[in-house]
Amino acid sequence: MNFDTFEPVYEAILADFGFDRTGDERARDVAADLATPFPLDRLGDWEGETVAVAGAAPCLADEVALARDADVVVAASTAADVLVDRGVAVDCMVTDLDKNPETAAELTREGVPVAAHVHGDNIPAVRQWLPRFADEWTLATTQAAPVGPVQNTGGFTDGDRAAFLADHVGAGELVFPGWNFDDPDVDPMKARKLDWAARLLRWLERRRGEEFDILDGRREAADAALREALGDRFDD
Numbered sequence: 736m737n738f739d740t741f742e743p744v745y746e747a748i749l750a751d752f753g754f755d756r757t758g759d760e761r762a763r764d765v766a767a768d769l770a771t772p773f774p775l776d777r778l779g780d781w782e783g784e785t786v787a788v789a790g791a792a793p794c795l796a797d798e799v800a801l802a803r804d805a806d807v808v809v810a811a812s813t814a815a816d817v818l819v820d821r822g823v824a825v826d827c828m829v830t831d832l833d834k835n836p837e838t839a840a841e842l843t844r845e846g847v848p849v850a851a852h853v854h855g856d857n858i859p860a861v862r863q864w865l866p867r868f869a870d871e872w873t874l875a876t877t878q879a880a881p882v883g884p885v886q887n888t889g890g891f892t893d894g895d896r897a898a899f900l901a902d903h904v905g906a907g908e909l910v911f912p913g914w915n916f917d918d919p920d921v922d923p924m925k926a927r928k929l930d931w932a933a934r935l936l937r938w939l940e941r942r943r944g945e946e947f948d949i950l951d952g953r954r955e956a957a958d959a960a961l962r963e964a965l966g967d968r969f970d971d
């Protein structure tokens with residue numbers, strides 16, 4: 736996905752959370768000064784492959800086999816630690832640097848690509864951690880308009896951004912270990928972020944003509960929110 740397509744949903748997210756667009760743009764500009772270009776073929780060839788997009792819900796511990804059996808494993812944030820601890824190799828990590836940046840830095844030093852997301856609320860972490868990542872294996876991402884080496888392939892939370900990235904580079908089937916949209920143990924802010932993750936994945940499955948089973952029971956509500964954000968473009 737490119738930014739023009741993503742922008743109406745980005746605007747709806749900004750409005751819903753009260754996030755400041757200029758903050759996201761400032762973060763992007765900080766990252767543009769720190770990052771180097773990352774051609775997406777450096778991820779490896781995901782074209783047509785089954786990609787496991789691992790979320791960090793507690794159920795991931797029971798669903799490790801779904802990741803182990805996939806061709807490619809993309810881990811969102813702390814899902815990377817859970818998988819590595821269980822002997823599953825991670826092919827890419829997607830993070831906004833807020834929980835386990837040491838894991839991300841270490842992966843880049845081992846030659847594993849990390850998509851490091853920058854936004855208005857993580858600028859100190861961006862300044863602290865990006866310089867400690869191996870440049871060659873760091874893809875800087877933004878949710879605002881892309882600039883220089885900082886790319887935007889769509890998405891908002893670490894997990895749904897991982898799915899949008901996989902889609903962008905031509906992944907075949909997407910499977911989703913470690914996802915629970917009804918997790919009773921998340922705080923209210925996280926629950927709202929997960930609601931957006933569900934809407935974004937619903938948008939992605941519609942565009943791909945695929946069905947993600949983690950969305951069962953959530954499609955109607957997601958469609959209503961997407962219709963509001965996208966207007967006429969909902970049916971594209």
Ligand SMILES: Nc1ncnc2c1ncn2[C@@H]1O[C@H](COP(=O)(O)OP(=O)(O)OP(=O)(O)O)[C@@H](O)[C@H]1O
Nearest residue numbers: 790791792811812813892893894895914915918932
């Ligand atoms: N029940 C869940 N709890 C947490 N994350 C979940 C859950 N279900 C799915 N996910 C996905 O796993 C991702 C990683 O979650 P984690 O809590 O490790 O990271 P995070 O840095 O807090 O994520 P984010 O900053 O994107 O909210 C989330 O971004 C989300 O997309």
Ligand SMILES: Nc1nc2c(c(=O)[nH]1)N=C(CO)CN2
Nearest residue numbers: 754854855856891892893928
């Ligand atoms: N401005 C801003 N952007 C975000 C934020 C956030 O807290 N603030 N959190 C995200 C995923 O957790 C993704 N994007």
